[in-house]
Amino acid sequence: MLYFSKRFVCKSIFAFFLFLSLSGFSQDKAEQAIQNMDKNFPQEKVYLMFDKNSYAAGDNIWFKAFVFDGYSKSNVSTTLFVELYDSSKKLIDKKMLPLYNSEGNGNFQLADNLKENIYYVRAYTIWMTNFSEDFQFMKSFAVYNPNSPEKLIKNDNADWSVSVFPESGTFVAGIDTKIAVRLQSGGTLPKNWNGYIIDKDKPNAHLADFESFDQNVGSFFMTPQKDKQYQVVITDNNGKNQKIDLPQVAESGINLQVKSLADKIEYQIKSNNIADESGYYKIIATIGNRFVYKARIRKNSNDEVFSIPANQLINGILQFTLFDEKENVVAQRLCFIQPQKLNFLKPVVQSISKNLNPKSLNSFDIKSDSNIYDVSVAVYDQSKFNQKENILSAFWLTGDFTDTIEQPVQYFSDNRNTDALDALLISEKWKRFNWKDIISGKFPVIKNQPEKYISYNVRITSNGAPVKNTNINLMFEGDKSGSKLLTVITDNNGDLSLKNMAFYEPQKIYYQLNADNPDAVIIPKVSFVPLKKELPQSDFILVKRNPNDALTSEASLAIENSQFQKKLNEKVTDIEEVKLIAKKQSPTEKLNDELSSPMFQSASETIFDFVNDKSLATGSPDILLWLEGRVAGLQIQRDGADVDVLMRNKKVDIYLDEVKTELEILRGFNISNIAMIKVVKDDFFGGFGNSNGAILIYTKNGNTGSGEVMKSMTGLKFFILKGYDKPDFYKNIFYSNDSLKNLIDNRINLYWNPKLPLDQSAKVEFYNNDSAKQNRVIITGFDDEKQLPVFSDSILN
Structure with a gap:
């Protein structure tokens, strides 16, 4: 039986029933448990898109944030917390950002004297802190500084480990089984590797040979025999090899086999030596926390192939779970729905005006027929930029898994290998929930409820005692002449609540009441939550810097970019100061100041x-x-x-x-x-x-204006509320000014706009650096109406 939700399936909802038996189970705890998870425990995930891959001391780290709930925009959280750590887990900086339509943007300004090392950005919502920290966003960056006593180098010779995963977790004698092989490392994974299978008693005879799909995974098929012990031998492109045992062969059991095809998902239950073949299994399929499919299957249906129509589902991870009649988990399998056809919106880049001469002006238009309010746009020098992750790989893959996946962007590129993605998912396990726990009623404990934007409790006291059930006049002072009056009443504890506020600059709030020595105690309802787990390993190591050491190409590029930006900022600041002297307030700006507070x-x-x-x-x-x-x-x-x-x-x-x-x-x-x-x-x-x-x-x-009100409040006591951290303004270079043209321009990022209004079309203008021969345009966003990612990655031609 298929179950659908409008929120989850953005297609026509229809009724489709697959009855394989008229007999039912006496228990339906699994269905009730997953529906409880879906209703009460939404699973948020965060994706941060950054302007570059690496930085130098003194740089700005610019980012755009998206927050999802499963495979749609999240309506749970309106505040995002973003933190910057050094490699010893010392908190260097932190930002609290508003989420408008589940999106936000910000930046970290790195200190000029920051030591060369690996640094980490963590991002999460308060709701996410109720669950495992492993699902919070975490990304590492190299930050270079030629004045540091130590330098970073790639850890290309790091050891790697290998693991093997039979499909659905069972390895049964006599059943032809697909086996996924997964490599992982604290450093850089080998680009190419291969393997072969042997019987441990006959080590010189290869039972099967295979090549890796990519750095992460490979796969092969084999039919194990009872009383045999098998091993996989892996050799990388540098000649390193490892040997690992396959699981012990079970004499009896079942194997759940799944194929994700373009139009359907086929699955089959293969069994061997099952003592009692009467009765039924129950199979449940979920997407995230959402229950989408259920069927009852006879235990003796060994040769039958069942299918689910894929065109009625969305792209995403589908988890099959096979239960016995007592609702014990027998086998599990993850697959991706329709990997052959990715459903996302691709804006059109058109009306291209291209000039690859140094510091030349280029432009293009972005057009979309969908209801997309704004997009993030970045333009890069193609020779200097390598994107390891994008909104597609985060939305469909890495946001829901905790293991490191090398170059996840490859699984959703135009030349993707769907067999590689399938092998990767055989090697993964869904950790958002555990069936045994939720069936037994063990659900996450919710300690931190999300607040809508910024909320504070303010306790008003007089001579140390709470001022209860009393009217208080509040006046919100702005940075100009305007202000606003608000009358509120304290509760039985002397508290008043200020809720659902969204502002950047600290707000000074005056208060007036008939009491002696009034005082205000500010209690924020939502705040940063310390990181408990250890930081992940990096594929860099830190070594002593010698005086004559040459910079690596990545370090040299990052430092050149930083030096260019500093010189640019100095010149732009001088230009802006000259402009500021001559600038007069326009009549409309003056009217806005007069009328609006x-x-x-x-x-x-x-x-x-x-x-x-x-x-x-x-x-x-x-x-x-x-x-x-x-x-x-x-x-x-x-x-x-x-x-x-x-x-x-x-x-x-x-x-x-x-x-x-x-x-x-x-x-x-x-x-x-x-x-x-x-x-x-x-x-x-x-x-x-x-x-x-x-x-x-x-x-x-x-x-x-409310200037007179402001004057009347002079001398009153006040308290200050801290607002959101306001992002700095990103300055895209404008070479029409001749004073900038003598700068040596080796930029990686030629244009950055985290929030470009689209309204079906928009124009982008940017200037080339001194050497780019190809310009790469990356457009990222999300369509609210269709609940689909918006993505385009193209070379300007």
Whole structure:
């Protein structure tokens, strides 16, 4: 029987029943347990995309973050914690970032005197801390510094280990079985290796020979015989070899065999010497924590092949679990659904203007027919960049596994080997849950609940005693003249809660009440959680640096890039200082400062200035009709008398003079009364964490700033709330300025934008370095409506 969910299967839902027996099981604990896991224990995973593979001391590490729940965007968490560690697990820096639509971006500024070594970036949500740390995001980086007393070198001669995995975990006499062979190492894995199988009693006779698929895995078939002990001998391209025993051959048992084809997934139960062939097995298939398929199979159905239609499932890891009649796990097998056909959205790169001369201007357009609000775009010098992971490999593979997988991007490239991916999954085990535990009722203990954006408890005291059930006036001060008043009431403990806030700069909040010696104790509801486990091994080692040692090519490139960036920043700073002297505030900027308080200002706002641009008021006199078609991604949805305003297919809030307003009030509202309209597509402090954005309407007789309120609060006590860590601004080089053209440009990254508005099309302009002969464009994102990754990796031609 197939089970589907709209959230999980983005296709037509249909009813499909596969009955292999009219007899049922007396227990259904497994189904109940997995449904409990799905409902109450969503499994978040994080992917961070970085601007480069390695860095030098003094560099910025730039990153874009995506948070998923299984195979869709997560709606669990709105805050991401990102930490930077050195190789001794010392915390160097940490960032708390807002997640808008399950995405965020940020950066770490490395110190100029940072020692050359391997450093680690950890990323997680508070919800993820309820589960194993092994599923949190962790990535290592080489950071180079020629002034360090030690240097990094690749650990190319590291030992490697080999493991063997019979399909479904059983090795039964007389059953032709697929065996996966997996290599792992604390250093660099050999690029090529091969192996052969021997009977331990006859070591000179090869029973089978095979070649590796890639650095990670290879596979072979064999039919074991009872009372035999088999071994696999592996030899790498450097002549190193290892020998490992295969599991003991079982005289009786079953083997679950699976084939993932383009149109279906076939599975077969092979058995030998089963004492009682009456009765049934139960097989359950899950995608993540989601129950999607169940069947009852007779124990004597040894030659039957069963199938599941793959076109009704999504790409992803499917786990087959075979149970006996007492719901004991008999065999398990992982496979990938439709590896031959990966379902993701690929934006089109077109209208290419290409010039490979040094420091020349290049451009291209990005076009997509899907409802994609924004994408991340990076352009690289192809000769200097090697991508080991991307959103596809993280979304479909590494985000759900804890073992190191070398070059996971290869399993989802255009020239991918589907047999290699299948062998890799035979060698893996699903660790998100354990069937025995959840069937017995042992579920994860939830200690940390997610809060929507930033939340604080503030305890108000007077002479040390809590001020209970009392009205308190709060005033939020911004960095300009504006401010906002808010009246709240403390609870029985003297606490008040400030919830769902999204802001960057620290907020000074004044408070007023009739009490002696009032004081405020700030208690954040969500904070960083220390890392408990040890850091993973790296494929580099640290050795003493001698005075005449030459830099490796990777170190030299990273240091040259860093030196170029420092010189560029110095020149750009000089240019910007000159511009700043001459810059005057525009009439629209001045109007925005006058009308909107800091709580209602956002970096993502679009301003329509009706005071200084008289042409805006022409056309329809009705404000709703005027808004329609003016803002990309904004929809006015009508259903008879009901009207909704949507952004990215979600309702947005309406504010009139910074007071939240029902849409009904705007019916027939004359546009001649409007001074300014702002459309905010992300969160802002005044919205208290409304990630769907807002439309802010300012009337000509409405808010004119709150400077007078601010003056009245002078002398009152205050407390300060720390907000999110605001990312620095990434400066893409602009060579139209002649003063920059004498710089020696050896950049790896030619363009970086973690959040390029798309709205079906966008234009990208970038300047070449001094040597690039091929430019590589990587576009990354996620489509909310179709719940599919957005990805394109192409060479500009």
